[in-house]
Amino acid sequence: MAPCLMEHQVAFEAPVDVLIIGGSYAGLSAALCLGRALRQVLVLDSGQPANRPTPHAHNFLGQDGASPADLAAQARAQVLAYPTVRLLAESAVAATGTDGDFTLTTDTGRVVRASKLLFTTGVRDVLPTQPGFAACWGISVIHCPYCHGYEYRRQPTGTLLNGEMALHHARLLRQWTPQLTIVTDGPATFSPEQWAQLDRAGVRVEQTPVRELHHHAGKLTHLALTDGRQVPLAALYLRPGLAQHCLLPQELGCTYTKAGYLQVDGMQKTSVPGIYAAGDVTTPMRALSTAVAGGTLAGVALNSELLAPL
Numbered sequence: 001m002a003p004c005l006m007e008h009q010v011a012f013e014a015p016v017d018v019l020i021i022g023g024s025y026a027g028l029s030a031a032l033c034l035g036r037a038l039r040q041v042l043v044l045d046s047g048q049p050a051n052r053p054t055p056h057a058h059n060f061l062g063q064d065g066a067s068p069a070d071l072a073a074q075a076r077a078q079v080l081a082y083p084t085v086r087l088l089a090e091s092a093v094a095a096t097g098t099d100g101d102f103t104l105t106t107d108t109g110r111v112v113r114a115s116k117l118l119f120t121t122g123v124r125d126v127l128p129t130q131p132g133f134a135a136c137w138g139i140s141v142i143h144c145p146y147c148h149g150y151e152y153r154r155q156p157t158g159t160l161l162n163g164e165m166a167l168h169h170a171r172l173l174r175q176w177t178p179q180l181t182i183v184t185d186g187p188a189t190f191s192p193e194q195w196a197q198l199d200r201a202g203v204r205v206e207q208t209p210v211r212e213l214h215h216h217a218g219k220l221t222h223l224a225l226t227d228g229r230q231v232p233l234a235a236l237y238l239r240p241g242l243a244q245h246c247l248l249p250q251e252l253g254c255t256y257t258k259a260g261y262l263q264v265d266g267m268q269k270t271s272v273p274g275i276y277a278a279g280d281v282t283t284p285m286r287a288l289s290t291a292v293a294g295g296t297l298a299g300v301a302l303n304s305e306l307l308a309p310l
């Protein structure tokens with residue numbers, strides 16, 4: 001039975017096979033797969049993809065160096081060419097129901113019913129609060145050497161980490177640059193053996209807290225430390241804190257991993273029947289290629305679940 005609508009709510013014409021919440025790399029990839037499988041698909045997207053601050057996306061075969069805005073426009077045009085797929089620039093704000101009959105409400109009060117749900121809502125990066133981090137994020141304060149390390153090869157580079165993680169990261173980053181500084185932003189927690197390792201490798205360690213980042217239009221020039229010293233750097237690696245964009249899977253009863261990701265099986269299925277998830281919301285392996293792959297896998301699995309008996 002259709003749920004009762006309040007006065008301000010507008011129902012979407014007919015229930016869709018799959019409602020995709022999050023219309024970026026993972027979501028549009030699933031929409032492409034499902035739309036081509038003649039499934040009725042609706043995509044909701046609030047327009048905040050993780051890589052929007054970065055000028056160029058890299059390590060994505062066939063599109064290396066493209067701007068995220070161009071990539072998104074191209075993806076949307078290709079997916080929306082299929083009459084089976086529709087996209088609304090609206091945010092999902094409430095969800096109820098069970099497998100076969102879910103009901104979602106958007107921020108405009110629209111009500112949509114769907115047999116299956118796919119969450120591809122990504123994650124929100126929580127940056128350090130010192131001035132300069134937000135302006136440099138995705139430009140010279142970067143999350144991944146495979147995505148942006150080549151552009152800063154052999155240049156003075158920092159990594160904002162401490163302890164065992166810092167050592168592991170330093171070992172990785174030396175593949176891209178010999179001019180490496182670990183910025184611990186407070187007292188370092190290395191053992192004597194680890195200090196010796198860093199010394200042998202020529203990795204500098206800066207323990208004084210960071211006051212702010214100095215930059216030109218997001219291009220880092222140096223760190224300003226609280227004792228007044230400056231550390232010239234072209235790039236700084238950062239593992240930001242992560243927050244969920246969307247808490248609806250939690251409200252629907254989906255299980256999360258200890259690290260805070262939506263738990264999925266090998267076919268992107270969550271712990272709740274009829275609900276799938278893909279992309280950054282499910283994995284710390286943040287890359288366009290993995291998001292697109294997860295979306296395709298979810299599309300195939302959702303279509304299989306919807307198949308009618310022979």
Ligand SMILES: Cc1cc2nc3c(=O)[nH]c(=O)nc-3n(C[C@H](O)[C@H](O)[C@H](O)COP(=O)(O)OP(=O)(O)OC[C@H]3O[C@@H](n4cnc5c(N)ncnc54)[C@H](O)[C@@H]3O)c2cc1C
Binds near residue numbers: 050054123147
């Ligand atoms: C700064 C930066 C630079 C990066 N550069 C690269 C790179 O060069 N190469 C590379 O391979 N990877 C890169 N990545 C990683 C890559 O951007 C992500 O892995 C990828 O964007 C994940 O895709 P996704 O579809 O899972 O999530 P996202 O792209 O983050 O998209 C999630 C979408 O869901 C929407 N959404 C959230 N909640 C709701 C809701 N309630 N209702 C409706 N819509 C909702 C959001 O607005 C957003 O549009 C970068 C990441 C960052 C942070």
